[in-house]
Amino acid sequence: PVQEALRIIDEDDSGIDRAFRNDVLQGLSQDQKAIPARWFYDERGSELFEEITKLDEYYPTRAETEILRNNAAAFAAAIGAGTAVVEFGSGSSAKTPLLLKSIDPAAYVPIDISGDFLRASSGQLAAKFPSIPVCPVEADFTKKVTMPRAIAGMPRLGFFPGSTIGNLVPRTAVDLLREMRETLCDGADRPAKLLIGMDRVKDTAVLEAAYDDARGITADFNLNVLHRINRELEGTLPVGDFVHRAIWNDAIARIEMHLEARRDLAFNVCERRFTMLKGETIHTENSHKYTRRSANALLLAGGWTPVTHWRDAQDRFMLILAEA
């Protein structure tokens, strides 16, 4: 059974998402232009990301799926039955069935900012697990989210796979981990657990190929945010005059994605004028990579104590279980 999605989104009268407009106008006004990566995920962006996860070069999804598949008994032992699984940014929930199968939860609460995607994936999941109540919440999980009444009294496990945390710079990542702790621990009678996926530092060529695939799907994914701005924020960005770039920043241990202007440009967004010089970029994504130590340090700063961690056979990715 699927409950109707709880909706916690902030829109103004014209239906334009205020947070999107603020982020874009502010980001394009900076010396280094930037758009936060979370705005990639409109319907098209979510579809393109699904395609990325199937690319030969993009190993994280396969590595994490391998970990989920190979450690079912260990998850069950560490987490326990009767838990409410709260997934942050559920997307298409491709990995969720593996976790639900291994731990047999009492409820599943997917939280996602993309409502249509959320409803579609919740329906699919409910069909696959008819005995698990599915309680979707359409919300921005970077702030504390009110949990549905249906999971009152159940122990809670946050599930944050995919190394999505890697999109955030450390101080924002720490804030998010603390908000998740609030979401999961507020009104609960037991300290919550968190199962979080983090991508590991590895060979530069492997990393850069994962973010600049031969078929150009990641380029389309990156450029899609410009189409979204044009459509939703009255933009006039000349999308064809931008090129996709993916660069490993070794000092900070992260992949950076940029959109580079091929020539001098001028365009409007929400009736404001912006210019770019040839070679100048809009920084669209960071994807931080972790060592076991840097991962643990981040979790501890966010109020979570690491308990156990699992890796794939090639040591590319890790799933960490932590406790509030």
Ligand code: AVJ
């Ligand atoms: C969904 C944030 C985990 O950083 O690897 C994939 C997004 N960007 N290819 C990542 C992404 C370019 C992805 N995360």
